[in-house]
Amino acid sequence: MPAPRGPGAIKAGRLAGMLWLAWKMLVGNRVKYLGIVFGVVFAAVLIAQQSSIFCGILRLTVGQVLDVEGPAIWVMDDNVEFVDDVKPMPDTDLFRVKGVPGVNWAVRFYKGQGRARLSEGDYHQMILLGLDDATLVGAPRRMFMGSLADLRKPDAVVMDDAGYRKIWPGEPYRLGQVFEMNDRRAVLVGLTKASRSFTSFPIIYTRYSQAVAFAPRERKVLSFILADPAAGLPAEEVCRRIAARTNLAAYTKEQFIWKTISYYLRRTGIPVNFGITVFLGFLVGTAIAGQTFYLFTIENLRQFAALKAMGTSNGTILLMVLSQAVQVGVVGYGIGVGLAAVFGWAITGHSRLAFFMPWQVPALTAAAVLLIVFLASLLSIRRVLVLDPAVVFRG
Amino acid sequence: MTDAHSDGGLAVRTREVTKEFLAGETVTRALRGVNLDVPSGEMMLLVGPSGCGKTTLVSILAATLEPSAGSVSVLGHDLVAMTGGRRVRFRRENVGFVFQSFNLLPALTAAENAAVPLLIAGQRRSRAIAAACGMLEQLGLADKLASRPDELSGGQQQRVAIARALVHDPRMLVCDEPTSALDAENGRLTMELISRIAVQPGRAVIVVTHDERIYEFADSIATMEDGRILSVERRRGVAEGLANR
Numbered sequence: 272m273p274a275p276r277g278p279g280a281i282k283a284g285r286l287a288g289m290l291w292l293a294w295k296m297l298v299g300n301r302v303k304y305l306g307i308v309f310g311v312v313f314a315a316v317l318i319a320q321q322s323s324i325f326c327g328i329l330r331l332t333v334g335q336v337l338d339v340e341g342p343a344i345w346v347m348d349d350n351v352e353f354v355d356d357v358k359p360m361p362d363t364d365l366f367r368v369k370g371v372p373g374v375n376w377a378v379r380f381y382k383g384q385g386r387a388r389l390s391e392g393d394y395h396q397m398i399l400l401g402l403d404d405a406t407l408v409g410a411p412r413r414m415f416m417g418s419l420a421d422l423r424k425p426d427a428v429v430m431d432d433a434g435y436r437k438i439w440p441g442e443p444y445r446l447g448q449v450f451e452m453n454d455r456r457a458v459l460v461g462l463t464k465a466s467r468s469f470t471s472f473p474i475i476y477t478r479y480s481q482a483v484a485f486a487p488r489e490r491k492v493l494s495f496i497l498a499d500p501a502a503g504l505p506a507e508e509v510c511r512r513i514a515a516r517t518n519l520a521a522y523t524k525e526q527f528i529w530k531t532i533s534y535y536l537r538r539t540g541i542p543v544n545f546g547i548t549v550f551l552g553f554l555v556g557t558a559i560a561g562q563t564f565y566l567f568t569i570e571n572l573r574q575f576a577a578l579k580a581m582g583t584s585n586g587t588i589l590l591m592v593l594s595q596a597v598q599v600g601v602v603g604y605g606i607g608v609g610l611a612a613v614f615g616w617a618i619t620g621h622s623r624l625a626f627f628m629p630w631q632v633p634a635l636t637a638a639a640v641l642l643i644v645f646l647a648s649l650l651s652i653r654r655v656l657v658l659d660p661a662v663v664f665r666g
Numbered sequence: 667m668t669d670a671h672s673d674g675g676l677a678v679r680t681r682e683v684t685k686e687f688l689a690g691e692t693v694t695r696a697l698r699g700v701n702l703d704v705p706s707g708e709m710m711l712l713v714g715p716s717g718c719g720k721t722t723l724v725s726i727l728a729a730t731l732e733p734s735a736g737s738v739s740v741l742g743h744d745l746v747a748m749t750g751g752r753r754v755r756f757r758r759e760n761v762g763f764v765f766q767s768f769n770l771l772p773a774l775t776a777a778e779n780a781a782v783p784l785l786i787a788g789q790r791r792s793r794a795i796a797a798a799c800g801m802l803e804q805l806g807l808a809d810k811l812a813s814r815p816d817e818l819s820g821g822q823q824q825r826v827a828i829a830r831a832l833v834h835d836p837r838m839l840v841c842d843e844p845t846s847a848l849d850a851e852n853g854r855l856t857m858e859l860i861s862r863i864a865v866q867p868g869r870a871v872i873v874v875t876h877d878e879r880i881y882e883f884a885d886s887i888a889t890m891e892d893g894r895i896l897s898v899e900r901r902r903g904v905a906e907g908l909a910n911r
Contacts, residue, residue, distance in 0.1 A: 280788075281787075281788035282788060283788075284788040284789060284790055285785070285786065285787065285788035287791070288785030288786070288788070288789070288790075288791055288794065289785060289786070291785075291791060292771070292774075292782070292785060295771070295773045295774055295778070296771060296773055298773070299771070299772055299773020299774075300772075300773070573767070573769055574769065574771050576769075577763070577765065577769040578782070578786070579730075579754075580728070580730050580757065580763055581757065581758065581761075581763060581782065581783050581786055582754055582755065582756075582757040582758020582759070582761075582783070582786050582787075583754070583758075583786050584751065584754045585754075587786075659730075659731075660730040660757075661725040661730040661731040663730075663763070663765050663769055663842075664721045664724060664725050664728075664730070664765070664766075664842045664874075
């Protein structure tokens with residue numbers, strides 16, 4: 272004979288039994304169940320996919336900062352608002368930065384745009400990155416053809432693969448291609464993988480001295496100073512010292528990335544456009560899921576009334592409806608985010624569409640889905656809570 | 667709280683029970699001073715024309731509806747004094763229901779449907795379903811345990827509903843038109859089952875019906891009209907009734 276169960280065990284048993292019942296009621300009507308799940312999936316896909324594309328686009332804006340590995344500090348003119356907003360500094364600023372206590376080393380970095388003239392006479396706008404001649408700090412890390420050392424050769428440039436395919440579409444990768452920039456000869460000595468740029472222009476890496484020659488002539492040409500803090504000093508502290516001593520702006524790599532992203536968020540229509548799509552996905556998903564869930568509840572009102580008549584409390588009924596909503600949300604979320612991830616995986620490398628799904632996107636989508644199922648279940652909850660159990664006696 | 671037997675063997679005792687429904691400014695008086703005694707161990711039929719207040723009265727006796735005035739004692743509990751939570755608990759522990767339209771959960775098997783009151787009572791699912799299977803076997807549905815309601819005939823569905831009403835061994839069974847959705851043969855079979863299995867010493871059975879064919883199963887018949895009990899006809903004594911089953 273089993274031992275008598277305590278009140279806690281009975282309550283837990285009741286809850287488990289009723290949640291199981293709620294689940295059976297939910298999946299028992301396949302059409303309605305799939306309808307509710309579809310609403311959540313629709314919203315989750317749209318929110319996750321559009322948010323990922325949004326993040327992908329924002330990532331494009333900081334691609335060149337992300338690709339520069341090594342230096343922890345970016346120094347620039349105080350008026351620079353984002354990475355493409357280059358305001359050249361005099362070369363002497365490099366020495367001022369080097370002189371700040373706590374700076375381990377500092378090198379020049381050129382970032383600008385140049386126009387390449389191909390042998391066929393075509394012109395192409397290029398993003399030009401000039402690396403410190405001596406150290407090549409900021410050099411690409413994912414060379415897949417040629418050698419970085421060849422960058423020291425006269426007129427040598429390294430190009431990103433997307434740029435190569437844009438300039439010479441359909442042609443196999445081949446080093447030794449020659450083109451002109453600012454009437455100067457440029458020879459392709461290497462190909463690298465690089466983060467795509469916001470403008471999708473080809474990216475050219477070369478030595479700093481070469482880059483300023485390729486670029487249109489200006490009095491001041493130093494775009495950025497890349498620096499590293501002395502051992503044991505936090506980069507933020509060294510940034511503060513540089514700013515205080517030189518009146519230049521100094522940011523950690525992370526800070527500069529967020530400054531650039533913040534600029535695009537504040538000064539462009541990108542967030543509004545994507546926000547509208549995400550909001551519409553949220554609204555439509557809520558409407559579909561809410562309506563179907565409500566119809567499902569209405570269809571089951573007599574069953575809920577019978578359960579209440581048989582002694583199910585309003586609290587348990589509330590938990591049953593909420594658990595149904597959560598079950599739908601979990602399934603819909605899983606399928607939706609999964610579909611968005613598969614979409615991103617499928618287009619990676621095959622499309623110009625930017626797609627980047629950091630952990631925040633699934634988290635945001637989960638929060639949105641939670642809100643959707645909560646809103647969707649509100650009407651249903653109200654309906655079952657006010658339901659008179661005596662209704663079961665009315666034919 | 668007292669035991670049913672302290673009410674002189676009465677499972678139900680109502681005095682001057684009235685029930686008014688308000689729709690806008692219109693007051694409808696569904697019950698107009700109902701006095702009714704239902705002895706324990708008996709089956710009482712509540713009969714009368716549509717709209718006479720049978721459903722309202724049985725809803726009050728089953729603690730799903732509160733009276734506007736009067737006193738209601740069921741199984742020794744004063745239902746009028748009960749709070750909402752205690753009424754829910756009272757129904758869970760003491761009342762079994764057989765509904766006119768069965769109200770089985772379409773997604774559940776017969777065994778799972780019959781186990782619902784035990785789940786509501788907090789029993790483990792496996793034990794609840796095992797108990798429900800035993801009850802269904804008593805009702806002749808041993809081969810239908812895994813069938814869903816849409817795979818069962820009307821008579822079989824009503825038998826599942828009876829199993830569900832009795833599985834937690836309630837002290838009062840409330841049946842609302844249990845035969846109205848059934849043909850004559852199934853209706854008779856249903857009443858035989860209720861009479862044989864449900865009517866037990868210490869348990870009262872109240873059946874709301876329009877079906878004169880089932881009067882023969884009653885120990886007493888209360889006739890209602892216009893919100894009042896017109897008459898209570900005793901067909902046989904408790905001892906006689908139980909002996910005949």
